Amino acid sequence: MxxxxxxxxxxxxxxxxxxxxxxxxxxxxxxxxxxxxxxxxxxxxxxxxxxxxxxxxxxxxxxxxxxxxxxxxxxxQHGDAPKALPAPRLSADEVAPRIAELARKVAKPQIGDTGWARGEPPFVRGPWESAIIELAEKGDPRFIAILQEHVANGVIRSERARAALGRETADAAAA
Structure with missing residues (x-):
């Protein structure tokens, strides 16, 4: 001092x-x-x-x-801070597929991508189903076709979905 x-x-x-x-x-x-x-x-x-x-x-x-x-x-003063875990030891053959998988998970879908709606419904089904029906109700032909496919296969069974498809069929007949 x-x-x-x-x-x-x-x-x-x-x-x-x-x-x-x-x-x-x-x-x-x-x-x-x-x-x-x-x-x-x-x-x-x-x-x-x-x-x-x-x-x-x-x-x-x-x-x-x-x-x-x-x-x-x-x-x-905190001199007893926990030490970091050691880096994982992976071979180059193990690293490449993991990086590719992470890149696939974080890649943003392209504008207009409908892949999320075509695949199997996610674990939380309600928002997924509502989004597809809402886009079909707005008249997007891609989502009308996707909704028709899901209703035909029994994946989506709601009254709202059938009403949206009935409205689209009626609109098409009127045109």
Whole structure:
């Protein structure tokens, strides 16, 4: 901290009262601060990466942190983030078909594509059936033909579908 903040750090704790230890003179306030910080930071002794990251976070502060502020910085650091799973090991022969399948799934249908309506109905049948009937009711000949095929095969059996086809047949006869 003294390296980061210089006299701002030392002056925060210095009392001017000196203590003699092992032939050297120390400031009592600095010794007390050092002992207090060491005691409080002991709770992070098994997480030195959190202390390192908290020190790194201090590089962006203009003033040195108090002990409670520094402890909060240590708590905010998460050095125990989960590691990513290893990349799957696939051969080139396994990768190519998977990429082709994914490309097929995400490819957008072309405008005017009716393939979705021609195939087997999806698991959620209601919206699929309603969309086909609605497009046939609007007079789109492609969807009239698709609806006729589904009604003939018993795939779509609703009264609304039969009414839409009856209306189309009546409109065609009138024309």
């Amino acid at each position: 003294q390296g980061l903040y210089g006299s701002l750090w030392v002056d925060r704790w210095r009392t001017g009262e000196t203590v003699e230890r092992a032939g050297r003179t120390f400031d009592r306030g600095l010794l007390l601060a050092k002992a207090t910080w060491a005691e409080e930071l002991a709770g992070f002794s098994d997480m030195p990466d959190r202390i390192s990251k908290a020190l790194e976070a201090c590089r962006h502060r203009n003033m040195p942190p108090t002990l409670p502020e520094f402890l909060d910085l240590c708590r905010q």
